[in-house]
Amino acid sequence: MDNKLTVYNSKSRKKEVFEPINPGHAGMYVCGPTVYNEVHLGNVRTFVSFDVIFRYLKYLGYKVRYVRNITDVGHLTDDTEEDKILKRAKLEQLEPMELVQKYSNMFHEMMNIFNNQSPDVEPRATGHLIEQIEMVQEICDNGFAYEQNGSVYFDTLKYNEKYKNYGKLSGRKIEELFTETREDLKNQEEKRHASDFAIWMKANDEHIMKWNSPWSVGFPGWHLECSVMSTKYLGETFDIHGGGNDLKFPHHENEIAQNVGARGVEPAKYWLHANMLLMNGRKMSKSDGNTISPYELFSGDSPHVSKGYTPMAIRFFMLQSHYRSTLDLTDLAMQGAEKGFKKLMEAASELKKMEYTGNESITEHDKNINDILDSMVEDMNDDFNTPKAIADSFELVNYINKLKDKHMTFDEISKSTFEKMKTTFLTFVYDIFGFCDESAGQDNSQFSGMVELLITIRNGARNNKDWATSDLIRDKLLDLGIQLKDSKEGTSWSKS
Ligand SMILES: [Zn+2]
Incomplete structure (x- = not known):
């Protein structure tokens, strides 16, 4: 095959031929979740997108190392600048690491539910404090950071004077950033410029998650962990850095600045960003009710x-x-997707059973099928164009159904074409698109009805403070792979 994979590089704003730094290998870092609440459906979309990219790189024969981090410290809320983990831990009356474990487990479970493959390395920020402190020191030593009252800030202006690339990825100008950046509450007087950002923060007395450092007892800035962990597991430069669009600025912009500030080289060759998930044409937002969780869906x-x-x-x-x-x-x-998915999987299951019984003829169908197969690969090579590859695979669904219904005979195609179709179609469906057969397809409504009935019985038990019955129902269902989730809105369930 002479067609090559091209990827859209957010950095250059164009499609580029994918040429990995080490031939045959591909290193990919994707920003993972901050584990302080349930994963949003929008984030699921991002991780599904990169799962398909991971799968396709492997299909092309690359030896891939996929690193996706877990943020368990340092990610501050936008409004009050509290650590998201700490804030939620207080609310749920859990130890911060207890909270982190709870939501990491739920995150992994959700990734499994969507059939996302696990990354090869899944590092946590709190497991890399020494390396983070070292990188802050390196940046200080190179003169791109300054200390104020025990916190350390990245000096964006000084950095940009030398490298002239701050804001390039997100298309922002540093002069604009200087005035544009929101009035920052407590750090305003400590920072030299509004665009500077903390790489180490001094912790106040109530702060539980804090570590010793040369500057203060404190904690690392959120952007730092990705610079540190990508370098540690993929090297100073690696192939692909991915994440959601919303991370371009400031997170990824600051990652680049930190890596260049510390080591003098940009971390990633290709920056890939997944776009937003809307609902009913609008941005999902909790405040106006335009939101849905994976479990609710x-x-x-x-x-x-x-x-x-x-x-x-x-x-x-x-x-x-x-x-x-x-x-x-x-x-x-x-509804449309549900129908489409069903049709695709029915064809896959038919094709699995089908054996060639024809007469080795080469007709125009033969050529047509080969063209479709080639074009599925071309689609994916064109910056992972899954919608087009799915559309093409439906042309094969038509052929499969014709063969099944005997509207076409095996005599009209050759054995090699049939075998190629079988292998390629099934590889795309299961290995690249990452679909799996859902056994629930047979009688979903009956099954759901029974689970709902058990939930109703359990609610009754809970109202009567009959915890033994309530826990029995929950635990037995869990043994069967059905997880109940209680919230203010009631009890929802999901299958694992
Ligand atoms: Zn990151």
């Missing part, structure tokens, strides 16, 4: 959907749009 327990959808139908829905496009979740679109 599974159970249908939401005013935004008429029924529940399976994780694989949702995955199919996500792949029906290009990762760089915004994707609009609507009930109608979900």
Whole structure:
């Protein structure tokens, strides 16, 4: 095959031929979750997008090392600048690391539900404090950071004088950033310029998650961990850095500045960004109710959907749009995706059973099928164009159905073409798109009804403070792979 993989590099704002730094190998770092609450559906979309990219790189034969971090310290809230983990831990009355474990487990479970493959390394920020302190020191030694009252700030202006690249990835100008950056509450008087950012923060007395450093007892700035952990596991320069679009600025911009400030080299060759998930044409937002959690979408327990959808139908829905496009979740679109997914999987299951019984003829169908197969690979080589590859695979679905219904005979195609179609189609469906068969397909409504009934019985037990019965139902269902989740809004369930 002479066609090559091209990827859209956010940095250059154009498609570039993918040429890895070490031939045959691909290093990919994707910013993972901050584990202080349940993963949002929008984040699921980002991780599904990079899962397909991970899978396709492997399909092309690259030896891939996929690193995706877990942020468990240092990510501050936008408004009050509290550590997100600490704030939530107080609210839930848990130890910070207890909270981190709880939401990491839930995150992993969600990744499994969507059939996302695990990264090869999943480092945590708190496990890399020594390396983070070292990098702060390196940046200080190179003159791109300054200390104020025990906190250390990255000097964006001084950095930009030398490297002239601050703001390039996100397309912002440092002069504008200087005035544009929101009035920063407590750090304002400590920072020299509004665009400077903390790489080490002095902790106050109440702060629980803090470590010794040459500057103060404190904690690292959020952006630092990704610079440090990508360098540690992928080297000073690696191939792909990914994340959601919203991370371009300031997170990724600051990552670049830190890496260059410390080591003099930009970390990633290609920057890939996944776009936003909308709902009913608008940004998802908790404050105006335009939001839905993965579990609500599974159970249908939401005013935004008429029924529940399976994780694989949702995955199919996500792949029906290009990762760089915004994707609009609507009930109608979900219904369409559910039908499409079913049709695709039925064809896959038919094809698995089918054996060639023809006469080795080469007809125009033969050529046509080969063209479709080539074009599926071309689609994916074109910056992972999953919607087009899915559309092409549906042309094969037509052939599979014709063969099944005997509207076409094996005599009209050659054995090699049939075998190639079988292998390629099934590889795309299962290994590249990452779909799996959902056994629940047979009688979903009956099954759901039974789980709902058990939830009703359990609610009754809970109201009567009969915790033994309530826990028994929960635990037995869990043994069967059905997880109940209690919240203010009631109890929802999901299958693992
Ligand atoms: Zn990151």
